[in-house]
Amino acid sequence: MRAEISPILQQLNQVIIGKQPQIELALACVLAGGHLLIEDLPGMGKTTLAQGLATTLGLSYQRVQFTSDMLPADIIGVSIFDPNAQAFSFHPGPIFNQVLLADEVNRASPKTQSALLEAMAEQQVSIDGETHSLPTPFFVIATQNPIDQAGTFPLPESQLDRFMMRIELGFPEMEAEMAMLQGKQLQHPEQVISVDDLLQMQQAVRQVSASEAVLNYLLRLVSESRYNATFTNALSPRCSKTLLQAAKACAWMKGRDYLLPDDVQQVFTAVAEHRLGGISDAKGSALSQTLLAAVDPLA
Amino acid sequence: MSSNGFFQRQHLQLIFCAYLATMLSLASQLTPLIFALTLFCLGWRLGIFLGRLKAPSPWLNRTVTLVAASATLGLVASQGLFSVMLHLIMLGYTLKFLELTQKRDINVFICTGFILVATFFVFHTQVYMALWGLVLMALHLIIALALYGPRWQWQQQGKILGKLVLVSLPLCLVLFIVFPRLPPVWKLPQQKGATTGLSDSVSLGDIAKLSRSSELAFRASFEQTPPNVNQRYWRAMTMSHYDGTTWSQSLADKQQANARSSQVTKTGKGQSYQVVFEPSYQTWLPSLTLSQADGQGFSVFDGSLRSEKIIAQRRMFDLTWYPDASLTDVNESQRRQYITLPAEGNPQARQWAAQLKQSHQTASAQLDAILTTFTQAPYRYTLSPPQLGASQIDDFLFNSKAGFCVHYASSFVFMARSLGLPSRMVTGYQGGEWDENAGFITVRQYDAHAWAEVWLDGKWQRFDPTAYVSPERVDMGLESALPDEFLAGEMSLLRLRNNAMINQLYLAMAKFDYAWSVWVLNYNSDKQLRLLSRWFGSINFMQQAWLFVYLFATALALMVLFSLKPWQRPRLSALDKQFYLFEKAMGRHDLQRQTGETVSDFCKRIGHSKRHWQSTLTDYSRVYNRAKYGQVSEVQYAKEVMKLKWLLSRLK
Numbered sequence: 001m002r003a004e005i006s007p008i009l010q011q012l013n014q015v016i017i018g019k020q021p022q023i024e025l026a027l028a029c030v031l032a033g034g035h036l037l038i039e040d041l042p043g044m045g046k047t048t049l050a051q052g053l054a055t056t057l058g059l060s061y062q063r064v065q066f067t068s069d070m071l072p073a074d075i076i077g078v079s080i081f082d083p084n085a086q087a088f089s090f091h092p093g094p095i096f097n098q099v100l101l102a103d104e105v106n107r108a109s110p111k112t113q114s115a116l117l118e119a120m121a122e123q124q125v126s127i128d129g130e131t132h133s134l135p136t137p138f139f140v141i142a143t144q145n146p147i148d149q150a151g152t153f154p155l156p157e158s159q160l161d162r163f164m165m166r167i168e169l170g171f172p173e174m175e176a177e178m179a180m181l182q183g184k185q186l187q188h189p190e191q192v193i194s195v196d197d198l199l200q201m202q203q204a205v206r207q208v209s210a211s212e213a214v215l216n217y218l219l220r221l222v223s224e225s226r227y228n229a230t231f232t233n234a235l236s237p238r239c240s241k242t243l244l245q246a247a248k249a250c251a252w253m254k255g256r257d258y259l260l261p262d263d264v265q266q267v268f269t270a271v272a273e274h275r276l277g278g279i280s281d282a283k284g285s286a287l288s289q290t291l292l293a294a295v296d297p298l299a
Numbered sequence: 300m301s302s303n304g305f306f307q308r309q310h311l312q313l314i315f316c317a318y319l320a321t322m323l324s325l326a327s328q329l330t331p332l333i334f335a336l337t338l339f340c341l342g343w344r345l346g347i348f349l350g351r352l353k354a355p356s357p358w359l360n361r362t363v364t365l366v367a368a369s370a371t372l373g374l375v376a377s378q379g380l381f382s383v384m385l386h387l388i389m390l391g392y393t394l395k396f397l398e399l400t401q402k403r404d405i406n407v408f409i410c411t412g413f414i415l416v417a418t419f420f421v422f423h424t425q426v427y428m429a430l431w432g433l434v435l436m437a438l439h440l441i442i443a444l445a446l447y448g449p450r451w452q453w454q455q456q457g458k459i460l461g462k463l464v465l466v467s468l469p470l471c472l473v474l475f476i477v478f479p480r481l482p483p484v485w486k487l488p489q490q491k492g493a494t495t496g497l498s499d500s501v502s503l504g505d506i507a508k509l510s511r512s513s514e515l516a517f518r519a520s521f522e523q524t525p526p527n528v529n530q531r532y533w534r535a536m537t538m539s540h541y542d543g544t545t546w547s548q549s550l551a552d553k554q555q556a557n558a559r560s561s562q563v564t565k566t567g568k569g570q571s572y573q574v575v576f577e578p579s580y581q582t583w584l585p586s587l588t589l590s591q592a593d594g595q596g597f598s599v600f601d602g603s604l605r606s607e608k609i610i611a612q613r614r615m616f617d618l619t620w621y622p623d624a625s626l627t628d629v630n631e632s633q634r635r636q637y638i639t640l641p642a643e644g645n646p647q648a649r650q651w652a653a654q655l656k657q658s659h660q661t662a663s664a665q666l667d668a669i670l671t672t673f674t675q676a677p678y679r680y681t682l683s684p685p686q687l688g689a690s691q692i693d694d695f696l697f698n699s700k701a702g703f704c705v706h707y708a709s710s711f712v713f714m715a716r717s718l719g720l721p722s723r724m725v726t727g728y729q730g731g732e733w734d735e736n737a738g739f740i741t742v743r744q745y746d747a748h749a750w751a752e753v754w755l756d757g758k759w760q761r762f763d764p765t766a767y768v769s770p771e772r773v774d775m776g777l778e779s780a781l782p783d784e785f786l787a788g789e790m791s792l793l794r795l796r797n798n799a800m801i802n803q804l805y806l807a808m809a810k811f812d813y814a815w816s817v818w819v820l821n822y823n824s825d826k827q828l829r830l831l832s833r834w835f836g837s838i839n840f841m842q843q844a845w846l847f848v849y850l851f852a853t854a855l856a857l858m859v860l861f862s863l864k865p866w867q868r869p870r871l872s873a874l875d876k877q878f879y880l881f882e883k884a885m886g887r888h889d890l891q892r893q894t895g896e897t898v899s900d901f902c903k904r905i906g907h908s909k910r911h912w913q914s915t916l917t918d919y920s921r922v923y924n925r926a927k928y929g930q931v932s933e934v935q936y937a938k939e940v941m942k943l944k945w946l947l948s949r950l951k
Contacts, residue, residue, distance in 0.1 A: 211928045258929040261897045293895040298878070 002255045004201065007192050008056055014186035015052035016045050018176025022167050024253065025270050026053055030198075031205050032249035034164020034242060035120050035140040037105075037155075037274070044169045046143035047103055051189075053141065054099040057198055058191035060135070061099035066108040068151065072115035075100075076125050077132075090127065095119055098135050098195070102142040106152045113159055116140060120162045137198060157233070157275075164242050165267070166274040201252075208248040210259040217261050217297045218243060221268070224295050225276065231287060233277040243271050261297035268292055310445050311348055311399075314408065317438040318396050321415050324435060325389065328382065328422055330374070333389060336367065340397040355397060364394055385418055405446055412439040424613045426815045437464070466862065469854045477831070477847040479840065480824035496579045497535050497726055497747060500547035503691055506705045506726075507682045510777060512744035516728060517585060518813055519574040520739035526587065526622070528730055529773050532761065533585035533742060535727035537601040537752065539633075541716075543641045544691060546709060546724040551636065555600040567623030575615045575816045582606045585727045585742075587620040588761065594825070601723075602626045602759075615821035625758040629721065637721035637754065645713065647693040652717035662720055662755060666762065669714050673707065673767045676700065680769035682784045704772070707764035708749040715762075721754035725761075730776045737810035745777050745785075874926050874936070877943045881919070884947060898923050912950055919946045 001009065005027065012023045026049065029036045038046040047063070054061035064075060077093030094100060095116075105113065119125050123134045142163070145152055160166075172180070179185070193201075218240060226234040235243075247263040254263075269288040276287040322337055346352030371386045378386075392411045399405060416435045423432070437460060444456050496516065498505070517533075525531075536556075540549040548556065569591075576584065584596055584604040596604050596616050604618070629637070659665045679701040687694040692713050695706050708724055715722035729748035731740040750763040766773040772780035796802045832838050835846065871879065882892060885905060892901045902920040906913040925931065926939035 209930050211930075214928050256929075258925075260899070260924050260928050262899050262924075265895075265897060265900075293893070296894050297897045298875075 002253055004193075004197070005253055011056050011186065011189055011192055012049075012052055014184075015056075015189050016049050016169075017179050017185060018172045019045075019049075019169055022169055023049070024250075025165060025167050025267065028246055028249040028253060028267060029165045029270075030057065030139060031201055031252065032164060032242075032245040033137065033202055034246065035162060036142070037160075037163040037166040038141070038143045038169065039146060039166055040143075040169045042145060044171070046169060047101070049169070050099075050101050050103075050141040050143060054101065055189045056192045058194050059098035059137070059139070059198075061101055062094040062097045063101040063103055064094045065103045066105050066112070068107055068109060068153075070108045070112045072112055075102075075112065075115055076119075076127055079128055088128075090130070090132070092132070095125060096132070096134060098137055099139045099141060102140055104145060105142040106144040106155055108153065110153055110156060113153070113155060117159060117162065137195070137202070160274050161236060161238060163274065164246055165270040167270050205245070205249045205252045208252050208257055208259055210244060210248065214259045214261055214264065215244075217295070218247075218264055220295050220299070221264070221272075221291060224291055225272075228291075228294065230290065231276055233275060235272060235275055239272065239275050243267065246271050265292055265297075310405070310442060313438070313442050313445060314396070314399065314405070315344075317412060317435070317442060318392070320438060321392070321412055321419075321435055322389070324419055324431065325385070325415060325422070328385060329389060330378070330386070332370075333386060333393070336390070337393055340393050344397055354400060360394060360398055364390070367394075388414055388418070402446060405442065409439045409443050421612075424816075424820050426812050429815075440464075466858055469857060470851070473847070473850045473854045475822070476827070477843070477850050479843050479847060480827055496581065496744065497583075497585075499536065499581075500545050501538065501705060501709075501724065501726055501749060502545040503687065503695075503702070503705050503709060506747050506749055507684075507703055509747040510682050510703070510745045514744045515577045516579075516742045516744050516746065517574050517576045518739050518741050518816070519572050519731070520813070520817075521570070521572045523570055525572075525733055525740055526620075528733075528775065529766070530587075530622075531730055531740070532588050532725075532748075532750065532763075533728040533731070533746075534588050534603050534725055535583045535585040536603050536725070538724040538726065539636050541640060541709075541713070541724075543644050546712075549636050551632065552600070556605065558599065559597045560600045566625070567621055569619040569621050571617065571619045573615055573617055573817065575613060575813065575821065576606075576610050578612055579610050582609055584610075584616060584618075586618055587622075589624045589626065590618045590620045592616055592618050613816050613820050615817060627758050629754055629759075634721050634754070637723055638716050638719055640713065640716050645690045645692040647690075647697050648710070648713055649717050651696070652714055655714075656718060662718065665718050666715065666720070666753065666755075669711060670762070670764060670767045673764050678707075678768050680765065680772060680780060682781060704749045704765040707768060708751045711751045711762060711764040715751065715753050723752050725750050725752050729763075729773060732776070734806060734809065736806065737813060739810075739813050741809065873940045874923070874943070877940055877947070878923065881943070881947050881950075884950060898927075915946055915949050919943065919950075922946065 008027060009020075009023060012027070013020060016023065026036055026038075030053065036050075038049060040046055051061070051063070073093065075093050075095050077091050077096065079088040079090050081087070082089045100119075102116070105116075119134060119138075120140055123136070123138050125132050125134065140163075144155070222235045222240045222243075225231045243264065244259075246267040247259055250263040250267050251257075251259045268291075269286060272291070273286055273288045276291070319341075326334075343352060343355065347354055367390050368387060371383055371390060374386065375383045388411060392408070392415060395404060395408045395411060399408060413436070416432055416439070419432055419435065420429070423429075440460055440463070441456060444460060448456065448459070496509070519525075536548070537552075538546040538548050539552055540547050572587075574584070574586065582605045584592065584606055586592075586604045589602050590604060591598060592604050594617065595607050595614075596618070597607070599605055604616075606614070606616070655665045655668055659668055677700055680703060681701050682703055684695075684702040684706065685699045687699065692710050695702055696710055712722045712724050726747070726749045728742045728746040729750070730746050731742035733740050748765070750761060750765065752759045752761055754760075763773060769780045778785045796805055828838065828843070831843060831846070835842075838846070878898070885891070885901075888909075890905050890908070892898075896904070899920040902916040906916045909916075922939050922942050926936055926943070931939065
């Protein structure tokens with residue numbers, strides 16, 4: 001692991017104990033400049049991880065609890081008539097932060113969910129014909145409950161596609177839970193790196209080289225999803241781009257300046273599963289795993 | 300029908316087509332009885348197809364098979380062995396057609412179909428028939444394809460079929476051209492066939508029937524210029540016995556007709572030519588006077604040529620024509636035969652002969668007088684002469700005065716014999732159509748002709764009285780001589796030849812058909828050896844066998860190359876080659892890389908089972924990954940490959 005990021009990982013591993021792979025993926029997602037969706041049952045530590053990530057990286061953040069009666073203005077902000085100035089003044093919403101923590105994003109109505117679309121894709125919002133840029137870096141870290149839970153609106157595919165990764169935390173190991181109960185958990189994480197450090201890291205990630213062989217592998221993965229009838233939802237070109245960025249971040253974190261098929265494989269489930277529709281195949285294994293097993297990295 | 304994962308309905312349509320096409324193609328060789336069975340089977344099959352009938356029970360099928368087979372065997376005496384064999388196969392084909400329920404049945408059906416197509420080639424040797432045979436083959440092949448690739452579309456199947464046929468063509472050619480023509484291990488039983496053509500006896504009126512047929516008799520090609528039309532007398536046989544109505548060969552002649560004779564004295568320069576005979580189911584070979592045959596033909600006592608075997612298929616003979624040669628030998632018993640006439644009959648003709656004897660001194664003058672009479676008196680050349688009475692010659696010579704070649708030749712020989720001159724009837728063909736462009740003469744059945752030969756001045760001389768009555772017949776052929784009667788009432792495509800374009804087309808096709816006969820049908824071991832020695836110098840049998848092996852192997856290799864296309868395979872880099880060796884080495888330990896497994900994962904997995912290799916394997920995957928995916932210079936790359944080689948050597 002690269003020296004610059006080991007303190008980050010160290011701290012995050014204390015915030016959530018025993019979830020190293022998920023933490024690495026989440027960090028890779030941030031380093032690749034993508035938005036992160038954390039999906040799991042209530043009480044699994046989704047929000048804790050999101051908060052920990054934002055604090056550790058020294059980013060300004062605000063948490064918004066999504067509910068079914070929320071309106072877009074509650075996120076984006078609203079123009080209010082100021083009687084003193086005799087003019088409308090814009091009151092920015094919680095989205096004007098480096099990290100927007102959208103808690104239980106799928107409890108909001110599709111209208112509100114869609115308010116996030118422009119912000120996530122363009123890093124800007126338009127209100128009353130006026131465009132406001134969002135701060136840099138800008139991340140949406142959203143958590144959601146599995147769609148079979150009561151009172152949820154499933155995220156539309158277009159929204160899902162804008163999240164670079166979707167990760168699941170899963171139940172902790174018994175030792176990890178024991179450590180948590182013994183209070184070994186870090187309650188108040190501190191800032192470890194500055195925003196400038198983060199921007200430099202993101203720059204370095206973009207410098208990672210991808211050889212033709214590995215790009216070829218990536219494309220074969222994507223095209224398999226398009227021509228194999230097992231997969232109902234094909235992977236989009238945006239997905240292949242995202243996949244490359246995420247894999248690069250993964251390679252960089254391991255201290256390499258070139259990409260391996262292993263990196264692609266490592267991030268593949270997190271990047272592709274929610275785009276593939278996420279319903280497991282006949283044998284019960286995840287679609288992304290079926291896809292990985294079908295394509296030879298060396299062919 | 301539902302048992303055993305049945306084939307689809309579209310296959311059944313194909314099978315219907317293939318069955319009907321094959322059956323009808325061989326129809327001319329089959330007894331009508333088998334068609335009854337065919338209709339029955341077709342009807343039943345259609346019933347099954349439409350869901351109205353059940354498939355026949357196995358015992359019914361077996362009973363019908365046994366009954367029909369024994370009935371067929373009963374035909375041996377009347378039809379000949381070959382025909383019976385054909386009928387048996389056809390029977391199997393028909394009954395299998397009814398019985399089709401499983402893929403296995405269809406396989407049997409297809410194979411039987413192929414055998415039937417092969418027998419089709421025994422009966423039909425023309426080019427267009429060969430093409431039709433190919434269509435039949437393709438039909439059966441399509442069934443096979445449809446059976447094993449049921450998900451393919453029609454176009455796809457057509458494409459695959461075409462590809463398969465194209466790929467097998469070079470092999471076919473090599474087999475055909477080079478494969479040593481071994482003498483047959485077994486022989487086809489001689490099949491019987493009826494065809495139009497000359498027969499071994501002739502009575503007045505016989506040739507007229509032939510004159511209505513435009514069927515091909517034979518074709519001849521010459522190396523030099525061909526003889527003039529009036530020289531083209533294709534002699535088939537001579538007849539010496541006359542019973543008052545019919546000319547035939549005497550018993551003595553018939554006995555001699557199978558014996559070789561070397562009577563022809565080769566005088567003057569010979570001119571070689573080749574004749575391709577259509578099947579006549581006879582042994583005589585109509586040939587120019589006088590010719591000699593090499594190989595499979597031989598000359599008999601009267602100078603005509605015979606084939607050793609009955610001509611049941613289109614066959615080619617190499618002949619040599621000696622225009623200046625003449626037949627001189629005739630022994631005493633023959634001479635007696637050649638002047639014999641029935642004891643009585645035709646008194647008027649005999650009387651005329653007596654008169655001629657008195658008025659003219661020499662034999663040739665007497666004969667000239669007869670011919671002059673033919674020219675001057677109102678004799679008429681026609682293919683439909685009036686009926687003749689009991690004394691045929693008298694009635695013709697002095698009463699009707701209308702007839703064609705047989706009438707004139709027969710009367711002439713009668714007169715000559717009455718004059719005491721040894722003479723005989725000759726039948727054969729006269730004329731033929733010379734195609735300058737293609738270089739061969741086409742002789743058809745309507746060119747059949749009869750003329751006379753008289754022993755005069757110590758040799759046999761040809762007299763053609765028809766030439767005096769109708770010179771056009773001899774100089775320009777029947778069509779010019781009798782434009783109104785030519786092929787009257789017959790349906791013949793030849794009449795369309797007045798159209799210039801159709802004529803062109805006809806000539807081109809005829810040329811191709813002739814080349815087909817010469818180069819394909821009659822491509823025998825002699826021809827093969829000649830062709831091969833032209834290409835490869837003199838060659839003996841063993842060399843030929845080796846040549847065949849080489850060429851066959853080459854064709855096979857080419858086929859393999861073209862189907863595998865190794866030049867389209869991406870070339871392996873040094874690194875990939877190294878890794879290939881690595882995979883092979885691991886394969887020896889029963890360790891295979893899974894499809895989706897990266898090199899690092901593979902190495903890690905091996906490391907779990909082979910702990911002593913772990914560190915080497917880690918190095919291996921690291922070096923491999925760096926060389927393959929990292930940005931390395933060429934020198935670096937070469938070094939990494941060397942390193943991999945070394946690491947691999949440590950893994951053994």
